[in-house]
Amino acid sequence: MLDVQALTKTFGDKTAVDRASFAVDRPMMIGIIGRSGAGKSTLLRMLNRLNDASDGAILFEGHDITALRGAERRQWQSRCAMIFQQFNLVPRMDVVSNVLHGTLNRRSTWATMFNLYPQEDIHRAIEILDRLGIAEQAPKRAEALSGGQQQRVAIARALMQDPAIILADEPIASLDPMNAQIVMEALRRIHEEDGRMVIANLHTLDTARRYCDRVIGMRDGRIVFDGTPAQLTTGVARDIYGAGAGFSEAATSTQIETLDQTLLEEAKAEALV
Template sequence: MLRITDLVKRYAGGDPVLKNLDLTVEGESVVSIIGSSGAGKSTLLRCINKLVEPSSGSIVLNGMELTTLKGRKLREARRKIGMVFQGFNLVDRLTVMENVQSGRLGYISTWSAISRRYPKQDIRRAYELMERVGIAHYADKRADELSGGERQRVGVVRALMQEPEILLADEPTASLDPKTSEQIMQLLRDLARELSLPVLINIHNVAEARQYTDRIVGMRYGRIIFDGPPAELDETAMDRIYSGSPAADRASPQPEPVS
């Protein structure tokens, strides 16, 4: 379970990007975060894996408080937080297998990583996951020879190689064509079920959020102003998420988190 309580992120000299935010994600649920650019969606994900440092508040993953971790303990905790990126973040000159194995860097020795001598069980697991997402036949191809959808599948497998306790996805379909976007969203949904893995997705495409996720969180000006199943995301909620004024949001209480 991921439990976020009273989370604030403020950059020097500016207003808070996240404002006393509460959120709980658990089980095998697939949760989408929607909202206009600047709502704080990406900042929220980056606070969870501490790519940016929260200003205050609590982020607890399966009983571990993440906000206080530093050094080795932080690196160990990050192994349990898989991340799928909009821009794929692959090393183009490396093969698919080598990119996938980078998900094991937190588990193997520096020498094994540099020499690319991966443990047999890691190679076996990589093939299993690549077969599951349909890219096993690309294992020895360079990453820059793949299509966008294939590259994103590599990114998904790399994240799963970490043996994560939660999977974060930051605009995973933004660089893809509509058909491939739907395939990636269906894949994330299926993997959540198969691996009993909670998935938190930052996404602009509301139609995909409605179709492929179990729960939608709507953000505006750093606050959660909608939290519920897709069926409850009506026009009134959409207006508040995408057209609401800062003053209206300050006057509205944050909705009760869905667990």
């Protein structure tokens, strides 16, 4: 389905992504991990064509995505939806209208100017919100929702595009553990029930292991690991993050139980001092 070939992105004399290559032969849920500045976000932005590649190629079902321009490029961006860490919603607009923005690439300029939507699109938007457990939020302003609810609205907007691929750039980085779990479970269900490919940049190892079929590790712009969650050992993770022997996965955990245990151990240590 997706074949990334020696994909490279340079900004001046800095190489953000360095000859990244991987192939995906069927819809999977893939997690990309690595420390800040490893090139994860730049890689996703090239896949979506928000950024042009400096070198290399992206093939999807045999078509060269890196060669697309104009309307064909916008059409690809509809098939390859993007979800961002900061949600990118219109704060003062109601939730259902934010979701309907997922149809902008296939609507006329006239309809967009006057905010006119077909009745079937409105019904579909509400159905998607219901699927994500937030249909009752449809008439509210987006800014009135919690962070977890806003991220689910962003997921709903992506689903309105009916994409083949969903790219999620640190979708839970700004969420508390409970909302992070809800968002990741929603993405996993979308992958399993719809047969869509999901590629998510993640900042925690436990999340990658729990929800993903495959994990790609990046360091200094290069792919240094590509394997199953079971192969993502602490030693491998230490190499991906360039960390020393003191590297602790608990410090990056989103599991509520792990966080509680970590806080308990810290409290005990302080009591002994």
